[in-house]
Amino acid sequence: MADEADINSTINVQPNGADTGPQIALISQYVKDLSFENPNAPAVYQWPDQPQIDVQFNIGADKVGEEVLEVSLKIEVKAIAPQGTAFAVELLYAAIFGMRNVPEDQIQPFMLAEAPRLIFPFARRVLADAIRDGGFPPLLLDPIDFGSLYMQQAQQMQATAGEPAGHA
Numbered sequence: 001m002a003d004e005a006d007i008n009s010t011i012n013v014q015p016n017g018a019d020t021g022p023q024i025a026l027i028s029q030y031v032k033d034l035s036f037e038n039p040n041a042p043a044v045y046q047w048p049d050q051p052q053i054d055v056q057f058n059i060g061a062d063k064v065g066e067e068v069l070e071v072s073l074k075i076e077v078k079a080i081a082p083q084g085t086a087f088a089v090e091l092l093y094a095a096i097f098g099m100r101n102v103p104e105d106q107i108q109p110f111m112l113a114e115a116p117r118l119i120f121p122f123a124r125r126v127l128a129d130a131i132r133d134g135g136f137p138p139l140l141l142d143p144i145d146f147g148s149l150y151m152q153q154a155q156q157m158q159a160t161a162g163e164p165a166g167h168a
Contacts, residue, residue: 022102024110029095029119032072036130037088044086045135051079051086055141061111069097069107071115073123077131077139087134093123113150120144 038044060072072094079086097115099107120143128138 020101022106023098023100024102025098026118027068027096027098029093029122031091031126032094033090033092034126034130035088035090036134037085038134039088040084040086041135044081044083047081047083047086049081049083051081053139054078054080057144059112059116059146061108061115064096067098067100069099069111069115071095071097071111071119073116073119075123075127075141077127079136087131087136089127089130089134091123091127091130093119093126095119109150112153113147116144116146120146 054077056076058074060074062070062072064070072092075089075091075093077087077089079088095115095118097110099110102110124141128140132138
């Protein structure tokens with residue numbers, strides 16, 4: 001029969017109440033800012049040309065408490081036809097995440113890759129609804145691979161950091 005010390009060492013028992021494993025939880029998500037412009041209504045609804053759609057997005061992250069982070073996803077959409085601007089939408093969608101015992105080197109990848117992946121479907125719906133409510137067909141954005149984008153940006157930053165000073 002194994003003694004108690006052997007059992008505790010094999011299952012890595014933590015002292016009662018100790019919580020040392022990494023934890024991340026989505027606390028809340030919300031529309032922080034939403035703007036919809038339809039500058040050429042009602043004429044825009046009779047334009048024969050399909051507008052060109054330009055989509056831009058940006059990710060922001062801020063520490064708002066000791067173990068609390070806000071991650072925001074800004075999406076800007078402009079629809080421009082030869083006759084002028086059909087519509088312009090700007091959405092700032094954010095979420096609050098609680099983090100505990102997360103290694104420092106894992107925080108930035110979470111904030112800039114995983115968190116945006118989690119909130120993007122909700123931001124996408126808000127954007128589609130705003131465009132539909134403006135009298136246009138809803139725009140359903142394609143999924144975005146935030147992980148790949150994060151890795152590309154990290155590689156670009158490493159390459160730039162490795163260049164001699166004065167190089168552009």
